[in-house]
Amino acid sequence: MLSRRHLVHSLLFVLAALALPFAASAQLALPSTAEAIATIRTEKNAVATLDTSTGQPALRVELPADSGYPGVNFPLASSPLDLSAFNAIELEVSNISQTRVRLHLRVDNPGDWKSSPWNTERAMLAPGETKTIRLFFGLSQGQPAYALDPKRISGIKLFADAPKQTNATLLIKRLAAVTAQPPVPPPAANATPAAPRPSTSALPETNSQFSPPISGELVDLKSPDALAKLKFNHASGTIADGKLTVAFATTSSYPNLYILIPKDGLDLTAFAGIELTATNTGTAAAVTNLRVENRPNARADELGQKPWNTEKLTIKPGETVPLRLTFGQNNGSPGYDLHAGRVSAIQLFLINPKPGTTLVLSDIKGWGSASDRSVNTVLTKPADRTIPVTPPSWIGQRPPVDGDWVRTLDENFDGEKLNDKLWTPSFPWDGLQPGQLQRYSAENVTVSGGQASFKAEKRRGHHNDDPARPARDYTSGIIQSYDKFTQLYGYMESRIKLPTTRGLWPAFWTMPDRGAASGLNIWQRRSTSKGAMEIDIMEHLCEWGPGRHNAAIHWDDYGENHKAWGTGIFYGPTPDGWHVFGLLWEPGKLTWFIDGKKAAEWENERVSVVPAYIKLNIQIGGWATKNVDDAKLPDYMTVDYVRVWQLRDRLKN
Known part of the structure; x- marks a missing residue:
């Protein structure tokens, strides 16, 4: 801030x-x-x-x-x-x-x-x-x-x-x-916000002014007043022969089209989601997003989620495709548990359209039935933060699931210095991370007493201690196993004691590596496209307080085609303040664990099929607040061990 x-x-x-x-x-x-x-x-x-x-x-x-x-x-x-x-x-x-x-x-x-x-x-x-x-x-x-x-x-x-x-x-x-005409009415200044709902599940199932017919039609594009049921921001629309042609301007990074919703919301409980058909008649690809929203509510805030679902699709010039969103999913993966009986907004927006981008839309409707929706696979809740936890005695000795497991990495941080055959105390590239406040220094990772300590402090210096690199006011530590250890599938875990200072963002995560034998450069080896992904086993914003971290995945690189899924994980205090963060990586499925307990899962054919290397670091700012509590620095993330297992049959193969 x-x-x-x-x-x-x-x-x-x-x-x-x-x-x-x-x-x-x-x-x-x-x-x-x-x-x-x-x-x-x-x-x-x-x-x-x-x-x-x-x-x-x-x-x-x-x-x-x-x-x-x-x-x-x-x-x-x-x-x-x-x-x-x-x-x-x-x-x-x-x-x-x-x-x-x-x-x-x-x-x-x-x-x-x-x-x-x-x-x-x-x-x-x-x-x-x-x-x-x-x-x-x-x-x-x-x-x-x-x-x-x-x-x-x-x-x-x-x-x-x-x-x-x-x-x-x-x-x-x-x-x-x-003074000008706003695109939508703004809230009144000093308005008292409506009392937050305790949770979406506590809402009445229906109390809306409108439910679509059994066919699911949301907008009758053959009706003479169809345009009056739509609103355009940095876009314009015309209707002919039952099809809506929308021209998107470049005056906004996110031009959009809204379907106007009744005051009390739209009841879509009879459907699995919404869909439309889109044709790109322009000359450039259109990064298109369909989004359905609930009003802001307390449950979304507690879970650290935005109260909407989104489906993203890049439509090539001349291509006609269906764009289908399922309630409770983001990009086909479990997401915010949308209340289908209280839909407050439906919009279609583009990301950074090129000049002349035009879509022709038709068949805007609800699809399927409620039974077609996916089950929410987030297995923790905010109230879990108040329940003390005693980790099981077997934790750290084996994965939390049955199998013929072989330990492939057993890093206990023995000795008095970092094992440079396994770890590098810098990123594989030389640059700083945009949007963050820290530079990295090898001095900020120390090993002693069977633990690795990552220090975050207010100390100006050059990135990677190289005078030729840019300088920053904050210094932090990182270790990563690029070019030294990778694994495809298996179980990974680390026992960690987290820092508490506002503005810090500790993480335990993996990135893909296709290996030196691939002949690819460093960026191609690490690309999250073509079957690979970033997997965040644990990322914690210290301003959240104890007992909450985020699990997430990112794929298809970090530009306009970027896709992601993530969820908050909640857990209670342990007697000694340590927590064990784990990931089970299987073909088509990822499962996150906290202190030996299953906390979230993501099942999808898009799960990474590319080996990955391991990272542990403290970031400062970025996703976390930039209003760092300097008075509480330095602060530390302490790591007791990093362990990885693989099924014996996979080792044989």
């Missing part, structure tokens, strides 16, 4: 202009001197300078590669600032570099960072592209979000996802407060 210090010196954008009589918009003053820009606070080594190359003063911002979320904080003339005569902020910005960059415009209210008292709007800019980013108060990414109070603006900032490998450069040409 970035701090909000409000500068009132020579302002880049003089918001005092807002004291003038209000119109539909108020152009805010641009800087006239380099000295004025020098008062602006930047984040993550971004550099702000005055640019007059276009004949008009503009703010030039250099965004360094691999540096977290670089950006600028626009100083305010008063704190808080009253923008109640307007309903939005918009910013005109050009990408004058040779690399694509994703930008986020954010407006804040005062308040506890844990409640996220802000709204954001994002945009992707290609090299040479200019866009106007418009943020409506009360909306984030064009959808209802935190009910921002425009009378109490405490911060305005622009930041970016760190560009990869090459620095990016922006020209900010205009910042204005405006």
Whole structure:
């Protein structure tokens, strides 16, 4: 979480202009001197300078590669600032570099960072592209979000996802407060949120104004009022011959189409899910996502899940495909346990469409019956965090399932130094991890007394202790077995004592390795596409507190085709504070264990068929909060052992 210090010196954008009589918009003053820009606070080594190359003063911002979320904080003339005569902020910005960059415009209210008292709007800019980013108060990414109070603006900032490998450069040409028509009604400022439901299972099965006919038809595309039942954001639609043609604009990274839902929700309990048929009539592939939502609720919050299901499909030019979503699944795998009787939103959105992207849609309907849905395979619940656990006596001696098992790795961290025949205390590549705060140092992994200790601290230094590499303010430790130990299938576990400092993100995980004999380069060997995947056995955000971690998988690389599944796992305290995290990896099935107890499973033919190597590390920031509790550093993850087993028959084969 970035701090909000409000500068009132020579302002880049003089918001005092807002004291003038209000119109539909108020152009805010641009800087006239380099000295004025020098008062602006930047984040993550971004550099702000005055640019007059276009004949008009503009703010030039250099965004360094691999540096977290670089950006600028626009100083305010008063704190808080009253923008109640307007309903939005918009910013005109050009990408004058040779690399694509994703930008986020954010407006804040005062308040506890844990409640996220802000709204954001994002945009992707290609090299040479200019866009106007418009943020409506009360909306984030064009959808209802935190009910921002425009009378109490405490911060305005622009930041970016760190560009990869090459620095990016922006020209900010205009910042204005405006009044415009929002894509959807925002929540009222200071509105009291509805009391959270205790759980989806406690909701009445039906209380909706509309249930579709037995055919499942959600929108009658032959009806003369069909378009009135749809809403388009950064897209437009026409209907002819019972088919809906949607043109998606490039003014948003996520243009979408909504099916309008009755106020009390839509009852789809009779169906297994929803589906449609889509034809890509454009010239570029369309990364298409179908999503069904419940309203925010307490159960989703407890489980650390978003209250929706999504099905993602890349549609090639000229291709006609069915897009089918099953309630309770994400991308065909177990996901949030959606309440089909209280559907609050249905949308189809694209990710970063290319110019001219158009889909022709038909047969938008519910499919199947409730009996066709998958069973939820998450086997723990938040209440488990309060129940003390005594791990069984056999734990660590064998896997928690029957079989003729052979131990293939038995790392007990004996001696006084790391076993360099098994472990490397750095990533296989030299670069920093984008969006995170730490650099890695071999000094931050020590071995003593039969344990490995991973130290996370506030200490600036060069990545991998190499002066030629970038420097960061936080230092952490990692070990991984790339090129030294891999295994396909079997059982893996580690006994770990986790750190507790806010902002830390310890993990025990695997990545694919196709081996040196494959002749592939390091990135191809480790790609999660073509039958491989990242498997997160345990990843824990310390701000969650004890008794909760995440299990997850990622596949088809990390770009537009990326797919993932994950779930929260909950468990009680042990007498000594140690926990044993395990994974059973079988053909077509993954099963996670905590302290010898089965906690989650994922059964799918897409389970990885590529050997994997092991990683243990502490990350800082990134998915975890960047508001690190420095006062509690250094902190440590301690690992007692790492053990791996394989079935004897697989060793023979």
